[in-house]
Amino acid sequence: MSAVDKAAFLQIQDVVKDFNGFKAVNKVSLDIAKGEIFALLGSSGCGKSTLLRMLAGFETPTSGRIVLDGVDLGDMPPYQRPMNMMFQSYALFPHLSVWDNIAFGLRREHLPKERVAERVEAMLKLVQLGKYAARKPHQLSGGQQQRVALARSLAKQPQLLLLDEPLGALDKKLREETQIELVNIIESVGVTCVMVTHDQEEAMTMASRIAVMSEGRFLQVGAPGDIYETPATRFVADFIGNVNLMAGTLDVDEADHCIIGSADCKHFVGHGITGVVGMPVTVALRPEKIHLSRHKPTDEFNSVSGTIKEMAYFGSFTVYHLQLVSGERLKVSVANVQRYRDDEFTWGDSVWAHWSRSAHVVLTQ
Amino acid sequence: MSALRSWMSGRTAVIAVPFAFLLVFFLFPFFIVGKISVSEMETVTFKDVLSWSDGVVTLALRFSNYVFITEDPLYFKTYLASLQYALATTLLCLFIGYPFAYFMARARPTLQPALLMLVMLPFWTSFLLRVYAWRGLLTEGGWVAELIFASGLDQVLYALGLISTPGKLMHTPFSLVLGMTYTYLPFMILPLYGNLAKMDLRLLEAAADLGATPWVAFWKVTVPLSKAGIIAGSMLVFIPCVGEFVIPELLGGPETLMIGRVLWDEFFSNNDWPMASSVAVVMVLLIIVPLAIFSKYQAEAQESRK
Numbered sequence: 001m002s003a004v005d006k007a008a009f010l011q012i013q014d015v016v017k018d019f020n021g022f023k024a025v026n027k028v029s030l031d032i033a034k035g036e037i038f039a040l041l042g043s044s045g046c047g048k049s050t051l052l053r054m055l056a057g058f059e060t061p062t063s064g065r066i067v068l069d070g071v072d073l074g075d076m077p078p079y080q081r082p083m084n085m086m087f088q089s090y091a092l093f094p095h096l097s098v099w100d101n102i103a104f105g106l107r108r109e110h111l112p113k114e115r116v117a118e119r120v121e122a123m124l125k126l127v128q129l130g131k132y133a134a135r136k137p138h139q140l141s142g143g144q145q146q147r148v149a150l151a152r153s154l155a156k157q158p159q160l161l162l163l164d165e166p167l168g169a170l171d172k173k174l175r176e177e178t179q180i181e182l183v184n185i186i187e188s189v190g191v192t193c194v195m196v197t198h199d200q201e202e203a204m205t206m207a208s209r210i211a212v213m214s215e216g217r218f219l220q221v222g223a224p225g226d227i228y229e230t231p232a233t234r235f236v237a238d239f240i241g242n243v244n245l246m247a248g249t250l251d252v253d254e255a256d257h258c259i260i261g262s263a264d265c266k267h268f269v270g271h272g273i274t275g276v277v278g279m280p281v282t283v284a285l286r287p288e289k290i291h292l293s294r295h296k297p298t299d300e301f302n303s304v305s306g307t308i309k310e311m312a313y314f315g316s317f318t319v320y321h322l323q324l325v326s327g328e329r330l331k332v333s334v335a336n337v338q339r340y341r342d343d344e345f346t347w348g349d350s351v352w353a354h355w356s357r358s359a360h361v362v363l364t365q
Numbered sequence: 366m367s368a369l370r371s372w373m374s375g376r377t378a379v380i381a382v383p384f385a386f387l388l389v390f391f392l393f394p395f396f397i398v399g400k401i402s403v404s405e406m407e408t409v410t411f412k413d414v415l416s417w418s419d420g421v422v423t424l425a426l427r428f429s430n431y432v433f434i435t436e437d438p439l440y441f442k443t444y445l446a447s448l449q450y451a452l453a454t455t456l457l458c459l460f461i462g463y464p465f466a467y468f469m470a471r472a473r474p475t476l477q478p479a480l481l482m483l484v485m486l487p488f489w490t491s492f493l494l495r496v497y498a499w500r501g502l503l504t505e506g507g508w509v510a511e512l513i514f515a516s517g518l519d520q521v522l523y524a525l526g527l528i529s530t531p532g533k534l535m536h537t538p539f540s541l542v543l544g545m546t547y548t549y550l551p552f553m554i555l556p557l558y559g560n561l562a563k564m565d566l567r568l569l570e571a572a573a574d575l576g577a578t579p580w581v582a583f584w585k586v587t588v589p590l591s592k593a594g595i596i597a598g599s600m601l602v603f604i605p606c607v608g609e610f611v612i613p614e615l616l617g618g619p620e621t622l623m624i625g626r627v628l629w630d631e632f633f634s635n636n637d638w639p640m641a642s643s644v645a646v647v648m649v650l651l652i653i654v655p656l657a658i659f660s661k662y663q664a665e666a667q668e669s670r671k
Contacts, residue, residue, distance in 0.1 A: 058570055078573040091571040095589045104585075105575030156576065 009034040009192055010055075010160060015064030017050050017216075024050040026216035027064070032209075037186060037193045039207035041200060043239075047216040048196045049164065055194060056085050056162055069159060079108070083160035089169045090149035092137040098148050099124075099133040105156045123151040126185060143174050150182065154189055161186065163195035167202055179205045200240050204228070212236050228286075233365050237284040242319075244290075244330050245363075246283045250275050259301070260362065263326035268301035270357040275364060282363040287319060287333035289359040292351050294343070303354035306330060308347055320345060322353060395649070402642035403427050411639070430643035440627070440644070444651065447624040450538070450613075451606035454545040458553035458602045459595065461546070466557035466594075467587075470564070481558070484551050492548065496615050499544050503534045503616075510534050529620065536618025544616040545606055553598035560594025561587070593663070600659045604652050624648055 008031035017025040025047045032038050040048040053059040055066060057078035066073045073081060084105065092101050102123050106116045124130045127147035137145055146169070153161060166182060167175045183206050186193050197203050203210050204224040211221045212235075220232045231237035234245060248262030253272055260267040260283055267283050275281065297303040306322035309329070315336070322330040332353055334345075345351060403426040404411040416423045434440045469480045487495060502509040513519050514532065523531045527539040534540055564587065572582035588595075610625030617623065624644065631641035 056570075056574060058573075077578075078570070079576045079578055085571075085574045087567060087571055087574075091565070091567040093568060093571070093586060095586075095592075104572070104577075108576035108581065152575070 008032065009036075009069055010194070011065070011067040012051075012055075013065045013067065015051070015054065015066065016062045017047070017054060017059060018062040023216050025054070025061075028216070028218050029064075030211060030218065030221065032192065032194065034192050035190060036209060037183065037195065037207050039203035039210045040194065040196045040213055041198070041203040041210050042213035043198055046213040048198075048213050051213075052085075052162055052164055052194065052196045055160070056083065057081050082158060083162060084153040084156055084158040085162040085164060086149045086153040086166055088164040090137075090145050092145060092148055092152070094137055096136075097133065098129060098135050098137070098140070101137065101148055102152050102155050105152065109156070119155055123155050126154070126189075127151045142170055143178060146170065146178065150185065154185075154191065158191060161191045161193040163193060165197055165199075166195060167199070168197070175202070182206065204240075212239060214239075230361055231284060231363070234282055234284070234363050237361065237363060242287050242331060242333070244285045244287065246285065246328070248281055248283055250277055250279050250281050253277055257357075258362070263328060264304045264306075264324045266301050267360060268299075268357050269360060269362055273362050273364070279364070283360050284363055285355060285360045287331040288317070288335070290330070290332045290353050290355045292320065292332055292334060292345060292353055294349075294351060296352055297354040299354065302357065302359075303352055304330065305350065305352050308345055308349045308351060311345075311347065320351075322351065398642045398645055401638055402430055402646050404639055406637070406639060427639070430640050431647070433640070434643060434647060440647075443622050443624050443627050444647070446622060447607050447609075447648075448651065450542060450545065450621070450623060451603050451609075453542050454549060454606045455553075455599050455603045457542065457546045458550050459599060462550055462553035462557055462598065463595075465550075466554045466561055469554070469558050470561035477562070484554050484558075487551065493611065496544055496548060496612055499540070499547065499616055500535065503540050503543075505532075535616070536621070538617075538621050541613055541617040541621045544612045545609060548612060549602040549606060552601040556597040556601065557591065557594040560591045560597075564590055596659055596662055600656065604656065607652055608648055 010030075010032040012028060012030040012032075014027050014029055015025055016023060016027050028051065040051060042048045050059060054061050055073075057073070057076060057080075060075060068082070093104065096104065099120055102120045103116050106119055111119075120133075121130075124133055127150055129144060129147055129151065132140060132144060132148075137148065140148065146166070150166075167178055170178060179202060195203075195206065207224065209221065209223055210227055212219045212227060214235060220227055220236045222230075227236060228240055231240065231243075237243045238245065246262045246264075246267075248260040248267065250258060250273070251261045251266070252259040253275060255272045256270070258269050258272055260269065260281055262283060269283075273281075296305070304322075304324055306324045308320050309323045310321035312319045312321075317333050317335045320332045320334065322332060324330055330353060400414055401411060404414055405425070405427050406412075412425065414425060416425065465484075469477060469484075472480060501507050504510060513522075513534065519528065519531045519534065522528045522534075522539050527542075528534060528537040568586050568590070569579075569582050572586045573579070577585060608625050608628075609623060610629060613621055613623045613626055617626075628641055628644050628648070631637050631644055635641075
């Protein structure tokens with residue numbers, strides 16, 4: 001992200017959408033900078049699509065303002081907004097060829113024929129579909145349709161590009177390839193982009209910033225790394241990736257460390273938190289940050305013993321489910337860096353799990 | 366053996382039944398009509414087209430009826446009038462039926478079955494009764510006629526040449542086309558509704574997103590996508606209208622002579638079966654042309670839906 005203008009380009013201010021008493025979007029505010037690729041991430045029904053539809057103008061906010069480049073969009077109808085949307089499952093016009101689909105928006109601006117042709121050709125080149133210009137959408141594969149949809153939504157050089165589940169209709173392998181291609185195209189055009197997705201991988205690989213949404217509110221807004229490594233709440237920690245959540249109480253709280261006691265071990269965390277001694281907290285620990293060994297670690301903190309109850313082999317890594325003394329389960333992910341290991345862990349093994357003093361996050365809400 | 370079995374498979378049998386039906390009850394009778402049209406009358410019977418005498422096979426095809434049809438301007442004028450009235454009816458049905466079907470398809474889903482029922486309600490009473498009822502409404506003293514006279518609309522109809530004298534609505538092109546439009550309107554609405562109800566409404570959102578006002582989106586997206594429905598409805602109205610006999614008989618007059626009436630006269634007044642058959646054959650040919658266009662379009666639409 002080189003050309004990020006720090007001033008807010010898109011401002012969402014206290015936006016509420018009330019559907020007969022049900023607040024689909026409940027007073028959210030957000031600033032998005034020019035050139036950013038921003039993802040609204042959440043499970044279905046969290047309000048992310050409603051928010052996107054309000055940006056596009058298909059829904060009107062019950063209250064609040066949406067300001068784009070200093071212009072309050074207010075009740076402006078969709079056909080006047082300087083933004084274009086790539087629809088979920090594309091909504092390509094079935095009666096028009098690829099060429100005419102891309103030209104549809106340009107023709108609405110009453111541009112001269114040569115300008116339209118020039119722009120369509122440029123778009124076809126951008127998405128590498130020149131050969132398919134005369135085809136109808138149903139004659140294309142899913143990936144090609146997706147590129148036509150992208151070309152159509154970029155043809156008018158929108159100030160803001162909206163993507164609704166851009167890769168939702170593709171299969172897994174194609175999705176991974178397309179994620180990167182899509183980001184490259186969007187960045188080469190330099191358009192500011194807001195996307196909606198329920199797929200955290202998609203959000204993390206594509207977006208520069210993510211807003212995690214639930215029940216119409218933003219739970220956390222930040223860069224993918226921040227959200228993954230320092231989740232603000234139990235919900236976010238649990239929603240993004242895999243996590244072990246351990247309940248405990250705050251025993252010691254110093255400026256440079258704190259100690260939290262939980263059922264199976266004492267956690268030594270390498271930073272202080274703002275809390276009072278004795279308060280209940282949750283320790284969030286990602287499975288890949290835990291090491292397994294057969295011997296008792298020397299550190300009295302940050303280690304537990306347990307028995308391997310389950311193993312799930314994923315190829316590049318294996319997830320072990322440990323049964324701890326208290327009866328809690330602990331997920332540990334071990335990268336398979338070698339093809340074969342001499343002392344591979346297996347079902348029923350008694351093992352020790354330990355982790356560093358900066359591996360975990362203390363959550364108070 | 367296996368070839369026979371595959372030929373006799375259920376799929377073939379299912380297709381064969383309607384084919385056999387059409388063959389026996391449509392194509393075969395049509396050939397008989399065709400044969401009669403080129404036969405010579407011998408008082409009450411027809412001469413055989415093929416005759417055998419002294420080792421010579423004689424094929425006698427009498428085309429004089431067809432020649433007569435092209436020579437007598439009455440037939441040409443009547444065919445033309447039939448096509449014109451059918452076309453006018455089709456266009457009227459389309460203009461009235463399209464908005465009707467459109468708002469039906471966009472109505473609340475809970476309301477749609479009731480609206481659909483209303484469209485089909487007229488079928489519950491006899492078509493003959495409904496057409497006959499228009500006579501009562503359109504003659505002097507009928508309330509529709511009085512309404513038209515009171516509003517001065519008859520002057521407009523007169524100016525347009527749809528009625529020959531102001532103050533008289535029955536037995537005019539106006540009453541004829543009104544009756545046909547009224548009768549055939551459901552045949553236009555139903556295929557259009559079926560088509561419009563299926564449409565993906567997100568396409569209209571996509572059009573709006575790309576800068577199309579609702580009006581432009583209607584003409585650039587909704588109408589092209591309902592082309593199959595427009596064609597199906599138009600054919601369902603146009604084809605039976607060309608050969609319509611009952612409605613012109615009840616609501617039309619001497620100035621609205623249609624080919625159905627001519628056909629009737631040749632058969633039952635003149636008893637000239639070969640002439641009547643020729644008239645019928647020409648009418649079928651006139652209808653086959655739009656039908657061929659229709660089925661070609663349907664085949665294309667089928668192809669593009671794959």
